[in-house]
Amino acid sequence: MDTFVEQIVAKKKGVKEYAIIFGSITAALIIITIFLPYILAFAPLSLLIVAGMGYGIWWLLTSLNLEYEYSVTNGEIDIDQIIARRKRKRVVSVAGSKIEVLEPYNAPEYAVRKFDRRLIAAPSAVENDLWCFTYHSKKNGHTLVVFQPEKRVLEALKSGLSALVLRETNKKIQ
Numbered sequence: 001m002d003t004f005v006e007q008i009v010a011k012k013k014g015v016k017e018y019a020i021i022f023g024s025i026t027a028a029l030i031i032i033t034i035f036l037p038y039i040l041a042f043a044p045l046s047l048l049i050v051a052g053m054g055y056g057i058w059w060l061l062t063s064l065n066l067e068y069e070y071s072v073t074n075g076e077i078d079i080d081q082i083i084a085r086r087k088r089k090r091v092v093s094v095a096g097s098k099i100e101v102l103e104p105y106n107a108p109e110y111a112v113r114k115f116d117r118r119l120i121a122a123p124s125a126v127e128n129d130l131w132c133f134t135y136h137s138k139k140n141g142h143t144l145v146v147f148q149p150e151k152r153v154l155e156a157l158k159s160g161l162s163a164l165v166l167r168e169t170n171k172k173i174q
Helices: 015-034 036-041 043-062 107-111 151-158 163-173
Strands: 004-010 066-073 076-083 087-095 101-104 117-121 131-137 141-147
Touching: 004 151, 015 036, 015 043, 066 151, 076 117, 087 117, 087 131, 101 163
Parallel strands: 117 141
Antiparallel strands: 004 066, 066 076, 076 087, 101 131, 131 141
């Protein structure tokens, strides 16, 4: 019997995102203020430029709205990044049998370990109930993925793990 479970989590905005929002709005207001005399002199063309700048700022600000979708199908996990509900990008696709470690995320422990790629596919790196897994791929090397799965996603993922990894995961849960 095939199993399919999915979950969507929204990424929380941090200091970097709020700085981009503040900076882009401030820059737009400064540019409009500086060029206001020219805008009034060349009304048709300047209205087009102001409208284009407004659209560009809207596009930039909405692009900061990120979500992650976890999809587990028969023990294989796919993680997609959804940008402003208009663009989807696959960031992880790995078979459960390729996963080396699946355990609750301990930030201090993983901060000192070396990985070729680190992916935080969770609302933030300081949330509660974060989990992580590691795997090797030819494209990205040794990869650490931090995510925040619901119990049903975790159980579906466990069904595809190797016996050794499943035993180690169950030890760490208890």
